[in-house]
Amino acid sequence: MSDAQALDGDRHLNQLAFQRAVSGMAFISADGIFVSVNPSFSSLLGYEPDELIGVHVQVLNERPEVSVASVSPSWLAYYTLETPSEMRLSDRNGSTVWAKVSVSAHELAGEKPGSLLYLMQLQDITERKRAQLAEASLRMSEQMYRAITEHCTDIISKHSLDGLYLYVSPSVQTMLGYEQEELVGTSIYDYFHPHDLQLMNTAVDELESRTALKLPPYRMRNKEGDYIWLETHLRVIEAADEHGREFVCVSRDITDRKNTENQLRKTNALLQKISSIDALTGVANRRSFDENYAKEWRHGLRFSTPLSIILLDIDYFKRFNDNYGHHEGDICLKQVAEALKRAAKRPGDLIARYGGEEFVIVLPITDERGAAYVAEQLRQEVELLQMPHPSSDVSSFVTASLGHSTIIPTRDLPPRELLVRADRALYQAKQEGRNRSRAFGHG
Structure with a gap:
């Protein structure tokens, strides 16, 4: 080659x-x-x-x-x-x-x-x-997870589906006072407020069809035995042993927020009450009466039940004021209001100051006979006050005249019709000599 x-x-x-x-x-x-x-x-x-x-x-x-x-x-x-x-x-x-x-x-x-x-x-x-990159990313994720769980102020916890603590972050010591090892192996249900147990059971039942859930606010007992409000986001994960499922919770202390909300509710309720109460007499004011009367009219219309109204007017009150002065007149109105409370004391009855020396009493589900009985009780309670009234033409004491009317509301009648009839009955009582009660349409 x-x-x-x-x-x-x-x-x-x-x-x-x-x-x-x-x-x-x-x-x-x-x-x-x-x-x-x-x-x-x-x-x-x-x-x-x-x-x-x-x-x-x-x-x-x-x-x-x-x-x-x-x-x-x-x-x-x-x-x-x-x-x-x-x-x-x-x-x-x-x-x-x-x-x-x-x-x-x-x-x-x-x-x-x-x-x-x-x-x-x-x-x-x-x-x-x-x-290698996946392993490095996993290591970084683990480091980030460790940093989050160890330094996050929220509580991060892992549970079995029956509620046992499998892990809880160190922040539990700051928020609830427990050490981590004190909670691991115990049931989260042991720490719920008794009134919140059913609420939590209902919420957790939703996990059958969902993988993530925001629990409604609930109370949890801390180590000192007090309860704090928590807000929790929950997510279902596969268990580490690939058998069954577990869930991870991130819980935040919302006690301050709940306290603020409760205080706002109380304040709003107080403001609502103040706005519906007559400042002088302590009974309902005209605005409150209008709302209550409209509600009771609708109720009577829906269920065909009788609704009664009593109008009460203090006899010769202008003369009382002229004789004793407005300060004593205010005292008189307060005492009359207290007397009315003693006579109309069913939970559903409403006593309201209708204007000046005039009061109105709403009697739901009350027929004419019942209204007549209450009206007479009201009249007697005012008379029993024995408040001197020398300027009155009907008595030497403060008295009242009353008119009442009863209607089963229908769509053909305007709501004001009942008030008009009670006012006519009151006029009749005054015409007949005062210090008496009269029903509409009766002589």
Whole structure:
């Protein structure tokens, strides 16, 4: 075999080894152009065989907006390393490929001295690198989780589905006074306020069809035996042993907020009460009467039940004021109001100051006979006050005249009709000599 034949044979073997090599291999010219690329190299980067031939090595740059030329005076300095190095490359679709990269220079035989061809070799380490990155991310997540659970002011806890504490964050000591080990293994239900147990059971039942839940505010007992209000977000997770499920809770102390809400409710209730009470007599005012009367009219209309109204007027009250002065007149109104409370004492009855010396009494589900009885009781209670009234033409003491009326509300009657009839009955009582009660339509 001649030297030429032997040389051709070596070249053929080298070419065969290059094409069949498991590792990616490519020859690159001094100006960075791919001259020859083996199948492993093109396959690793998602290219068809020979698709990279004539293309600049810049195509491998994972950040195409940063050109190789801008990073280094030549492509070679960017990729040539003394030892193989892990690099992020970009495949044909722009996705990241991790590879161990090495570049070596080879002098071209038969060319002018210094003419070089560069061999780039790639070893695919994408899967290993992804596993490393995933592990690093997991470690970072664990560190972040530990930092959150150890320093978060909210309580983070994990429970079995039957409510046992499996884990609780250190913040439980600050919020509830318990050490972590005191709660682990105990049931969360042992710490709920008794009045909130059913509420919590109902909420937790929803976990059958949901994986996340915001629990309604509830009270939990701290180590000193007091109760604080908590707001909890709950999420169901798969148990660590892959059997069954567990749930994670993030609980926040809302005691201050609940106390503020309760105080606001009390304040609003007080304001509502103040706005519905006559400041002088302590009975309902005209506004409260209007609201109550409208409600009771609707009730009577719906259920066809009788509704009665009594109008009461203090006899010759203007003369009382003229004789004793307005201060004594106010005292008189207060005592009359107290007398009326003693006579109309059913929970549903309403006594209101209708205006000046006039009062109105609403008697729900009361027929004419019942209204007549209450009216007479009212009259007697006022008379029993024995408040001197020398200016009266009917008695030497304060007295009252009353008119009452009863209606079963219908859609054909306006609500005011009952008041009009009671007023006519009151007028009749005054015409007949005062200090008496009269029903509408009766002589």
